[in-house]
Amino acid sequence: xxxxxxxxxxxxxxxxxxxxxxxxxxxxxxxxxxxxxxxxxxxxxxxxxxxxxxxxxxxxxxxxxxxxxxxxxxxxxxxxxxxxxxxxxxxxxxxxxxxxxxxxxxxxxxxxxxxxxxxxxxxxxxxxxxxxxxxxxxxxxxxxxxxxxxxxx
Numbered sequence: 393x394x395x396x397x398x399x400x401x402x403x404x405x406x407x408x409x410x411x412x413x414x415x416x417x418x419x420x421x422x423x424x425x426x427x428x429x430x431x432x433x434x435x436x437x438x439x440x441x442x443x444x445x446x447x448x449x450x451x452x453x454x455x456x457x458x459x460x461x462x463x464x465x466x467x468x469x470x471x472x473x474x475x476x477x478x479x480x481x482x483x484x485x486x487x488x489x490x491x492x493x494x495x496x497x498x499x500x501x502x503x504x505x506x507x508x509x510x511x512x513x514x515x516x517x518x519x520x521x522x523x524x525x526x527x528x529x530x531x532x533x534x535x536x537x538x539x540x541x542x543x544x545x
């Protein structure tokens with residue numbers, strides 16, 4: 393029996409800078425020591441994006457640190473990694489990115505119940521500055537309501 397993994401690496405800027413239109417969960421093609429580094433929590437999604445190359449979806453600029461106990465077999469930290477999705481999902485994403493202002497961004501990297509690394513990606517549209525201010529205002533209002541609710545008990 394496998395134990396439940398609690399490794400979740402989030403892209404904090406994703407929901408702040410973009411409005412997520414659609415979400416997908418994709419597998420990642422990894423080398424040997426990369427999964428060990430992810431299980432240690434040594435990965436980062438900052439400044440990461442996805443792009444199509446020859447009708448295949450690739451994640452660019454994702455940093456998975458080198459594994460400490462890896463020898464000469466260690467991987468390159470910022471190499472391009474292929475994402476594994478069904479053809480129907482890839483076609484839908486390709487059509488979505490052809491619209492102006494839409495892009496594909498990684499939202500979070502996690503390990504599922506079977507021990508496989510998965511990347512949640514989203515078809516997203518960039519927010520304008522006033523949208524970002526609105527998001528901050530909603531976040532502050534929610535925080536104030538939570539404080540008021542906790543203080544009344």
